[in-house]
Amino acid sequence: xxxxxxxxxxxxxxxxxxxxxxxxxxxxxxxxxxxxxxxxxxxxxxxxxxxxxxxxxxxxxxxxxxxxxxxxxxxxxxxxxxxxxxxxxxxxxxxxxxxxxxxxxxxxxxxxxxxxxxxxxxxxxxxxxxxxxxxxxxxxxxxxxxxxxxxxxxxxxxxxxxxxxxxxxxxxxxxxxxxxxxxxxxxxxxxxxxxxxxxxxxxxxxxxxxxxxxxxxxxxxxxxxxxxxxxxxxxxxxxxxxxxxxx
Amino acid sequence: xxxxxxxxxxxxxxxxxxxxxxxxxxxxxxxxxxxxxxxxxxxxxxxxxxxxxxxxxxxxxxxxxxxxxxxxxxxxxxxxxxxxxxxxxxxxxxxxxxxxxxxxxxxxxxxxxxxxxxxxxxxxxxxxxxxxxxxxxxxxxxxxxxxxxxxxxxxxxxxxxxxxxxxxxxxxxxxxxxxxxxxxxxxxxxxxxxxxxxxxxxxxxxxxxxxxxxxxxxxxxxxxxxxxxxxxxxxxxxxxxxxxxxxxxxxxxxxxxxxxxxxxxxxxxxxxxxxxxxxxxxxxxxxxxxxxxxxxxxxxxxxxxxxxxxxxxxxxxxxxxxxxxxxxxxxxxxxx
Numbered sequence: 001x002x003x004x005x006x007x008x009x010x011x012x013x014x015x016x017x018x019x020x021x022x023x024x025x026x027x028x029x030x031x032x033x034x035x036x037x038x039x040x041x042x043x044x045x046x047x048x049x050x051x052x053x054x055x056x057x058x059x060x061x062x063x064x065x066x067x068x069x070x071x072x073x074x075x076x077x078x079x080x081x082x083x084x085x086x087x088x089x090x091x092x093x094x095x096x097x098x099x100x101x102x103x104x105x106x107x108x109x110x111x112x113x114x115x116x117x118x119x120x121x122x123x124x125x126x127x128x129x130x131x132x133x134x135x136x137x138x139x140x141x142x143x144x145x146x147x148x149x150x151x152x153x154x155x156x157x158x159x160x161x162x163x164x165x166x167x168x169x170x171x172x173x174x175x176x177x178x179x180x181x182x183x184x185x186x187x188x189x190x191x192x193x194x195x196x197x198x199x200x201x202x203x204x205x206x207x208x209x210x211x212x213x214x215x216x217x218x219x220x221x222x223x224x225x226x227x228x229x230x231x232x233x234x235x236x237x238x239x240x241x242x243x244x245x246x247x
Numbered sequence: 248x249x250x251x252x253x254x255x256x257x258x259x260x261x262x263x264x265x266x267x268x269x270x271x272x273x274x275x276x277x278x279x280x281x282x283x284x285x286x287x288x289x290x291x292x293x294x295x296x297x298x299x300x301x302x303x304x305x306x307x308x309x310x311x312x313x314x315x316x317x318x319x320x321x322x323x324x325x326x327x328x329x330x331x332x333x334x335x336x337x338x339x340x341x342x343x344x345x346x347x348x349x350x351x352x353x354x355x356x357x358x359x360x361x362x363x364x365x366x367x368x369x370x371x372x373x374x375x376x377x378x379x380x381x382x383x384x385x386x387x388x389x390x391x392x393x394x395x396x397x398x399x400x401x402x403x404x405x406x407x408x409x410x411x412x413x414x415x416x417x418x419x420x421x422x423x424x425x426x427x428x429x430x431x432x433x434x435x436x437x438x439x440x441x442x443x444x445x446x447x448x449x450x451x452x453x454x455x456x457x458x459x460x461x462x463x464x465x466x467x468x469x470x471x472x473x474x475x476x477x478x479x480x481x482x483x484x485x486x487x488x489x490x491x492x493x494x495x496x497x498x499x500x501x502x503x504x505x506x507x508x509x510x511x512x513x514x515x516x517x518x519x520x521x522x523x524x525x526x527x528x529x530x531x532x533x534x535x536x537x538x539x540x541x542x543x544x545x546x547x548x549x550x551x552x553x554x555x556x557x558x559x560x561x562x563x564x565x566x567x568x569x570x571x572x573x574x575x576x577x578x579x580x581x582x583x
Contacts, residue, residue, distance in 0.1 A: 051450060077452035091443040094436070102440045105433060106452035120433055163452055 002065045004029040004197050005050065005167055011058035012045055012221075019045045021221040022059070027167065030194035034208040035201045036232075037218035038241060043201040044086065046218070047169045050199070051083045052076040064166070078106055082165030086172045088152035090159070092145030096136050099144050099155050100127035103162035123162075130158040134188070150181045157188070161196075168192075170200045174207055186210055209233070217241065261510065268416055272409040284412040284480035286520045287419045289497070290513040291473035294423060295466040297501045297512030302430065303462045304442030306359070308498060309366030311489040312350070312373035313343030313467035317474025318484045319377060322390045325478065330404070332396045332414060335475045343471015344464050346373070351460045358445075370494050378486045389485025393478055405479060415476045419513075422472060426509055429465075438462055496523065499538060503545040 005027040012020040020042045027033045035043050048054035050061060052073040060069040068076055077083075091099050104123035131137045134154045139147070144155055153173065160168055170189075174182045182204070189198065189211055202208050208215060209229040217224040217232060219241050225232060232238055272280050292314050299305045317339030324338045350369050357365050377384040384390065395404045398414055405411045429435065437458055441448050449455050478484050496519045504515025519538060526534040 053446065053450065072449065073446075074449045074452050074454055077450055083450050089444055089447045091440045091447065093443055094440060098436055098440075101433075102436055102448070102453075103451040105437070116433065159447075159451065 001028070003027060004031070004064060005199075006062040006065075007046075007050060007059065008062075009059035010046065010049055010056050010061070012042075012049060012054060013057050018221045020049070020056070023218070023221070023223055025050075025216060025223075027197050027199060029166070030197050031214060032189075032198045032212040033200070034212040034215045035199060035218060036203070036205065036208060036215060037224070040220075041218040042221040043218055044171055045221075047083070047171050047199070047201060050076075050167075051081055051169055077163055077165075080164070080166035082160040082163050082168045084156050084160045084168065084170045084173055086175060088149065088156045090144035090147070090152050090155050092143065094144060095141050096144055096147070096155055097127055097131060097140040100130050100158045100162050103159040104130075107162075107164045126162055126164075127158075130162055134158045149176050150178065153177060153181070153185075157185075161192075165196060167197045167199065170198060170202070172202055173200070174202060174204050182207065264514070272412055277408045280408045280412045281480065282520075282524060284408070284415045285477065286517050287412075287415045288473050288476035288480055289493075289520060290500075290516040291419050291422060291476060292470050293497050293500045293504070293512040293516035294426060294509055295469040295473070296497045297504070297509055298426065298466045298469065299462060300498065300501055301505075301508070301512070302435065302442065303438045303459070304445075305354070305459065305462070306363045306498075307366040307466075308363055308491075308494040309350070309368075309370040309373075310466065310470045310497060311370045311494050313346045313470040314474045314477075314493075315373050315377055315486075315489040316346040317343040317471025318477050318488065319384050319390070319474070320471070321475035321478045322393045322484050323383065325393050325396055326390065330394055330396050331400055332398045332405070332418075332475075332479065335396055335478070336418065336472050339475035340468040340472040343474065344468035346471075347464045347467025348460075351463055354463060355456050355459050367491070367494065370489070371491065374486050374489050374491075377489070385485070387486055389483060389487075391483050393482045393484070395482065396479060411479055415480055418472070418476060422469060423509060423513065426469065430509070434461075496520070496538075499542055503541050505545075 003026045005025070007023065007025040010020050010023045010025075011018065023042070023046060025033075025035075025046070035046065037043055045054060049056045052068070052071055052075070056069070060067055062068065063076070063079055063081065066079075068079060071079070073083075091102065094102065101120075101123050104126040105119065108119040108123040108126070128137070128140075131140050134157055136151070136154055136158065139151070144152065147155065153176075157173070160170075173189075174185055177185060186207055189200075192198065198211075200208065200212060212229065214226065215229055215232040216226040217235075217238050224241060225235050225238050227235070268283075271283055275283075292310055295313075296307060296310050299307045299310070320342035321335040321339040325335055329335070353365050353369065354362060378387050380386070395406055397404050398417075403410075405414050430438075437448070437453060441453075441455055441458055445455055474484075477488060497516065500515035500517075500519040501512045502515070503518055504511030504513070518541065522534050522538050522541070526537055530537065
């Protein structure tokens with residue numbers, strides 16, 4: 001069966017430094033896949049390559065069997081790749097509802113729905129449903145720039161889902177959240193429908209092991225190991241890599 | 248409560264300004280009426296600058312180029328083909344939009360200071376071209392004696408300063424209304440989102456270059472229409488109307504008026520024209536100083552272009568910037 005996402009031999013170099021050196025990755029539809037490793041291992045760079053915001057020097061990326069290597073971030077987003085950034089990126093002068101609405105608009109374009117107001121109404125329905133799911137309906141009219149960090153993270157999750165992604169790339173979503181907020185995040189991600197595959201970059205291994213069924217470990221831009229959480233926990237080289245320090 | 252009061256105050260000021268503009272031809276002399284008509288035309292260009300700089304986050308010093316294209320197209324059509332103002336407006340808007348469309352490849356991927364420099368170069372090139380294309384533009388002498396126009400077929404000619412002013416006022420009001428209406432649609436939403444975080448907008452699947460090209464061409468059409476109004480107001484056009492000082496005054500007016508407000512752009516343009524043309528007589532030689540002070544005050548009091556109220560701590564007693572951590576709501580509603 002064709003994997004949802006297939007990255008083969010991804011290489012990214014900055015001068016003589018190889019940020020990624022021939023990394024392979026397979027993600028099946030609906031899979032919860034984690035990417036872990038020490039700082040500087042190349043995790044965020046790999047997400048950038050998959051999202052299209054960084055051009056790989058070598059290798060190719062297939063989404064649903066179609067080559068998207070040469071496509072930019074907008075085209076990949078329209079094909080179903082959503083992204084949640086390490087630092088919550090919101091449109092600060094737009095309200096919370098407008099943030100989600102903007103992200104919902106591209107996927108509101110469908111055959112037969114040609115009138116802009118019909119598209120907008122469809123996007124508004126999507127936005128309102130997502131705001132209810134993440135619990136932000138009460139502050140929908142507040143400018144996103146006025147929100148606290150945890151609420152911005154909620155907005156970004158709603159924005160990421162508004163594009164109805166087939167694959168959601170999450171870059172350290174728990175960073176800066178309180179224990180209560182991390183608990184909410186875990187429950188929310190667990191409740192995501194299986195139509196959405198997840199690639200999670202995270203340093204909090206408790207969150208990784210609680211959510212994901214497959215874990216890939218990167219180190220110095222190379223794949224160190226891929227396996228189930230139990231296999232990764234038992235792996236000697238992985239424990240060694242983490243003993244050298246993971247934040 | 249405070250927001251409601253501010254909103255009521257804004258509406259009151261806007262109503263007073265509109266009433267003053269409508270009554271102006273009957274309360275001031277002809278010279279001032281003619282000056283107001285030219286100011287309205289320049290104010291409409293400022294709206295196009297505000298649309299690009301404030302709403303879309305694409306700073307520009309080059310809106311004088313479509314302004315000039317619209318003015319000369321209108322003057323040529325008015326002199327040889329038609330005396331109908333609506334025709335002039337359509338041709339001028341098309342000329343401004345066409346010129347803006349030609350420059351889209353230059354501006355679509357540039358941002359910030361680079362964009363400012365490119366648009367400055369486009370504006371200066373436009374002035375050079377109209378100064379040298381004597382057969383069409385009259386060169387540095389300009390085109391004088393452009394015949395009076397009539398707003399629509401069958402209507403009387405705009406033969407007096409009052410008539411020309413009222414025509415200009417109606418057209419500016421209509422076009423500003425259209426701009427405001429469009430900005431309330433998803434177009435305005437996407438432009439503001441692009442200004443806040445363009446990379447995020449791309450990552451959400453939006454074709455940002457199409458948005459940039461679209462707003463650039465639309466702003467060109469608005470500036471072109473303003474060029475037509477300039478010709479109606481002064482029945483004369485020359486390269487001197489489109490020099491760098493005009494570009495700088497427009498940007499200054501938009502900053503003073505609050506970059507994100509269309510009405511603010513109009514008021515800002517009016518203030519800089521007033522400073523330039525009226526203070527010249529009252530405070531000889533001091534107009535640039537007054538404009539500079541107004542610019543410094545605008546940047547200090549509205550550091551983000553008026554998107555939010557002024558930082559209170561700057562002029563008023565400081566207030567806590569953040570709520571205490573225990574008061575911050577959490578995703579589950581439970582206090583952290």
